[in-house]
Amino acid sequence: MGAILLVLLLALVLGGLGFAVHVLWWIALIVLAIWIIGFFVRGVEGSRWYRW
Numbered sequence: 001m002g003a004i005l006l007v008l009l010l011a012l013v014l015g016g017l018g019f020a021v022h023v024l025w026w027i028a029l030i031v032l033a034i035w036i037i038g039f040f041v042r043g044v045e046g047s048r049w050y051r052w
Helices: 002-042
Strands: none
Touching: none
């Protein structure tokens, strides 16, 4: 019984982690798209809108 609960708990944690990683990938893609649009709107040699 304990082994079954351990396997179910592990599956639940890995499933939740997979969902979180999936959401983080979508957020990263959105930020990348915004950065690319800003890069081309300002121009390659134009003023930088970020601080680094």
